[in-house]
Amino acid sequence: MLLLIVAAAGWYWFSHQQQQRGGTIALYFTKQDGSSLGKMLVSMRPRRADESASEYRANLARYAAVQAVAGPPNDVAAIRFPPGTHVRSLTLDGPVANVDLSAEVERQAGGSFAETGEFKALVFTLTAIPGIDGVQVTVDGNRVSTLPGGHLELDQPLHRADW
Amino acid sequence: MINHFIAQTGRYLAAASLLGAMLAPRPAVADSSLTISYGRQTLRLTHAVTYSGHSAVGIADPAFVALLRATGALLSWKTGQRYVLITTSTPTIVSFALGSPRYDLGPTTVQAQFAPFERGGEPYLPFDDVVRALGLAAHREGGTVVLAAGAPNAPEPAQASPTPEPLPPSPAPSGATMVTGVDVTSSDQGLTVAVAISGDATYEWHRLRDPDNRFWVDIKGATLQGPPIEQNEPAPLVSMRVRQDEPDVVRIALTLEGPKGIAVEPSTTGLGIVVSSQDVAEAPRAGNGSVGSVVSEGQIATAAVTPAPVEEPAQPGSGAEENGWKFGPRSGYVPTNPRLIVLDPGHGGSDRGTIHGGVAEAELTLDMAKRLRDILVAEGWQVKLTRSSDVDVYAPNDSAHDELQARVDVANRAGARCFVSIHANAFINAGPYGTTLYVSKPEDYALAHSIEGRLADDGTKDDGIIKAHYYVTFHTKMPAVLIETAFLSNPSDYALLTSPEWRQKVAQEIADGIERYARDNPVR
Numbered sequence: 003m004l005l006l007i008v009a010a011a012g013w014y015w016f017s018h019q020q021q022q023r024g025g026t027i028a029l030y031f032t033k034q035d036g037s038s039l040g041k042m043l044v045s046m047r048p049r050r051a052d053e054s055a056s057e058y059r060a061n062l063a064r065y066a067a068v069q070a071v072a073g074p075p076n077d078v079a080a081i082r083f084p085p086g087t088h089v090r091s092l093t094l095d096g097p098v099a100n101v102d103l104s105a106e107v108e109r110q111a112g113g114s115f116a117e118t119g120e121f122k123a124l125v126f127t128l129t130a131i132p133g134i135d136g137v138q139v140t141v142d143g144n145r146v147s148t149l150p151g152g153h154l155e156l157d158q159p160l161h162r163a164d165w
Numbered sequence: 166m167i168n169h170f171i172a173q174t175g176r177y178l179a180a181a182s183l184l185g186a187m188l189a190p191r192p193a194v195a196d197s198s199l200t201i202s203y204g205r206q207t208l209r210l211t212h213a214v215t216y217s218g219h220s221a222v223g224i225a226d227p228a229f230v231a232l233l234r235a236t237g238a239l240l241s242w243k244t245g246q247r248y249v250l251i252t253t254s255t256p257t258i259v260s261f262a263l264g265s266p267r268y269d270l271g272p273t274t275v276q277a278q279f280a281p282f283e284r285g286g287e288p289y290l291p292f293d294d295v296v297r298a299l300g301l302a303a304h305r306e307g308g309t310v311v312l313a314a315g316a317p318n319a320p321e322p323a324q325a326s327p328t329p330e331p332l333p334p335s336p337a338p339s340g341a342t343m344v345t346g347v348d349v350t351s352s353d354q355g356l357t358v359a360v361a362i363s364g365d366a367t368y369e370w371h372r373l374r375d376p377d378n379r380f381w382v383d384i385k386g387a388t389l390q391g392p393p394i395e396q397n398e399p400a401p402l403v404s405m406r407v408r409q410d411e412p413d414v415v416r417i418a419l420t421l422e423g424p425k426g427i428a429v430e431p432s433t434t435g436l437g438i439v440v441s442s443q444d445v446a447e448a449p450r451a452g453n454g455s456v457g458s459v460v461s462e463g464q465i466a467t468a469a470v471t472p473a474p475v476e477e478p479a480q481p482g483s484g485a486e487e488n489g490w491k492f493g494p495r496s497g498y499v500p501t502n503p504r505l506i507v508l509d510p511g512h513g514g515s516d517r518g519t520i521h522g523g524v525a526e527a528e529l530t531l532d533m534a535k536r537l538r539d540i541l542v543a544e545g546w547q548v549k550l551t552r553s554s555d556v557d558v559y560a561p562n563d564s565a566h567d568e569l570q571a572r573v574d575v576a577n578r579a580g581a582r583c584f585v586s587i588h589a590n591a592f593i594n595a596g597p598y599g600t601t602l603y604v605s606k607p608e609d610y611a612l613a614h615s616i617e618g619r620l621a622d623d624g625t626k627d628d629g630i631i632k633a634h635y636y637v638t639f640h641t642k643m644p645a646v647l648i649e650t651a652f653l654s655n656p657s658d659y660a661l662l663t664s665p666e667w668r669q670k671v672a673q674e675i676a677d678g679i680e681r682y683a684r685d686n687p688v689r
Contacts, residue, residue, distance in 0.1 A: 057247075114590060
């Protein structure tokens with residue numbers, strides 16, 4: 003009898019694990035008109051059995067940030083971060099995602115066009131995740147007021163309302 | 166109660182098996198050496214080990230880092246993180262998890278040769294899997310692994326996709342579009358009906374008005390694979406039917422519990438229908454779109470992500486500006502000098518701005534600001550420039566913050582009527598062109614609209630008014646606008662910017678806009 007219960011319990015648990023599915027995250031990108039957004043749905047893996055809810059959320063956010071910085075597939079016309087820019091780390095502090103970008107982000111082409119489009123896409127992507135409403139950007143681990151020659155104020159979290 | 170007991174027992178068993186797996190003897194890790202050849206480079210991996218008979222490479226290995234760089238890939242990992250993320254040049258995100266023998270290649274979960282592990286604080290990844298994920302083909306020549314670009318990078322999936330959308334159980338005949346499955350799963354928003362579609366198709370959906378809460382979507386040019394489906398579904402659905410409605414139309418019909426919100430969007434493997442648990446008072450009753458490579462606005466579907474271009478409804482300048490302001494309107498500003506305009510020529514001194522064809526933005530902005538100043542003064546305005554020569558406003562090689570704050574201070578201390586910052590735009594390619602006005606505060610819009618109305622005929626495209634959290638427009642107390650007059654990186658715009666006549670014309674149009682703004686918005 004005990005064996006039966008154990009077998010049934012094992013079956014129940016494993017069958018439910020297999021049913022667990024990941025969701026999708028919305029990857030936003032800024033089109034080359036400089037302001038309007040495109041959106042793609044990117045599939046996410048399901049939460050792993052040994053992954054806490056908060057760990058999963060942080061990993062999800064990090065994945066989303068990496069995807070947003072990478073941008074859509076190359077054949078989609080979009081404003082993109084400067085080549086080589088990557089996410090060094092992402093931590094969640096309440097509703098704010100702290101995204102540390104590599105120094106390549108400072109190699110902007112100049113003007114407002116790219117800078118605005120890049121960060122708009124990053125902020126809209128991360129704030130599409132429930133519970134995140136702001137994005138604090140650092141560069142190579144340091145707070146910056148703006149990018150060199152840039153315009154966006156980066157020493158405080160960016161929100162959707164900023165656009 | 167029994168269910169709870171069974172579930173608890175299951176968890177204990179799983180924990181025990183996990184513990185057992187942890188205590189089980191692990192394959193030995195042996196130092197190894199690996200020489201790889203890629204293009205003209207021959208690299209020797211110094212952080213290479215053999216694990217379970219396979220090669221593993223440490224992510225800090227200089228040769229491995231060089232290989233990633235050569236392929237255009239980027240790696241993201243920091244101490245304490247479980248996931249090692251690699252962005253390929255496509256870009257596709259490859260996600261390895263320490264301790265997990267499966268990794269994600271875009272939307273697909275793939276079985277690795279072994280689970281990545283940490284050694285001396287450094288993650289080690291299965292080398293062959295990384296090579297495949299990067300889209301490289303490998304073969305051995307003596308003791309060297311020769312890598313070449315252009316190989317299919319997607320290994321066969323080890324399991325069904327982890328996405329909510331089911332993968333097609335079998336490939337469709339070439340050229341035919343098939344609805345290969347319909348799956349209903351719970352999600353945070355309610356329920357998701359995932360329609361797996363192989364191939365390209367258009368769709369059209371309709372819903373009836375409450376109290377007849379039925380919804381259906383027709384997948385056109387498609388054939389249903391398998392028998393029709395008719396089944397009851399949990400709330401907020403009542404039931405679902407899937408059938409071949411016409412020879413080339415598959416219909417998915419849903420009966421809803423009430424007037425629930427519905428979102429229909431193309432997904433990685435077909436079409437996603439998200440049924441919200443919330444009732445909506447008034448919802449669209451029809452819509453259409455496409456999946457696969459037949460995507461609107463010229464967007465292209467790929468294996469990694471499926472574009473579902475969506476225009477954000479509340480774009481700046483659309484009349485919804487007052488929604489979502491971060492700190493609310495600051496309508497109480499009264500200029501102490503209502504006849505003073507502060508002009509801010511962008512950049513200058515140690516900051517040249519963007520440079521194209523030997524022309525620096527800093528020079529152009531100063532030239533246009535001076536032209537504008539002369540016009541305004543002739544019209545009876547007082548004008549103050551944040552800089553009147555090629556200098557930094559704060560100090561040479563100062564921080565961006567100090568420099569921008571110094572420009573803001575000029576306007577705020579003078580109690581100016583308005584603030585106009587003049588710039589030239591640029592991009593990494595020559596495509597974009599046009600004039601754009603940036604604003605940050607609600608009261609900036611009236612000024613921007615007045616100027617935009619005049620600038621619309623300046624000879625380049627009018628890209629409108631964009632809201633952005635820009636330092637100078639946000640921190641100035643008065644109405645402010647930052648004008649990106651044209652793109653130095655675009656040949657046509659470049660010709661305009663380098664023309665003194667055009668710069669004079671733009672200066673006149675901005676002056677006309679300021680004049681009109683002042684007339685329409687008198688100081689009280």
